[in-house]
Amino acid sequence: AQSVAQPEDQVNVAEGNPLTVKCTYSVSGNPYLFWYVQYPNRGLQFLLKYITGDNLVKGSYGFEAEFNKSQTSFHLKKPSALVSDSALYFCAVRDISNDYKLSFGAGTTVTVRA
């Protein structure tokens, strides 16, 4: 069975500091990995995805994520956080052997203080 874990319920950073949101995954085959962001009472917005190739993936709003196969991780990063980055972030994985199921982590609430 495929799954993702987001070990931190909350991440707090000061504006201008680096932001990291952690995600680890478990799949039986090669993973397709995604990051989404959700603002209060809104739907999820796609940030970026890893399919294959370069382990560093660049996405929307200055976010990037690093795929690490040996550590089965896909951490989301932003070099300089903004107050407007405060939101709920979800990591998700799709198993290559299962063409519809996208498994989500429980989410990490990011708070960026001014």
Next chain:
Amino acid sequence: DGGITQSPKYLFRKEGQNVTLSCEQNLNHDAMYWYRQDPGQGLRLIYYSQIVNDFQKGDIAEGYSVSREKKESFPLTVTSAQKNPTAFYLCASSTLAGGRYNEQFFGPGTRLTVL
């Protein structure tokens, strides 16, 4: 949220009532999905459909039903058999062209509350 609309934004249900949540997309996507979101639990898949007139159960289909009569529409009915329906419901869609790694696009959600 662009391209996928959900209505209503807020919905209140009395005990024993069936209610239907609307989801429409104009992205010409083949696949559509319904998720339930509860605090601290992430998103859980209720039903999905990859083609008109066909759909499959997800992880928590009990107490829910769907239909896919048109490519653009994928309504979800929350029946009285669903014992704890209070949640935030999200509809999503994705294209199947090009492979299995296409991202899903989400609607703005419907918040259902049981009175």
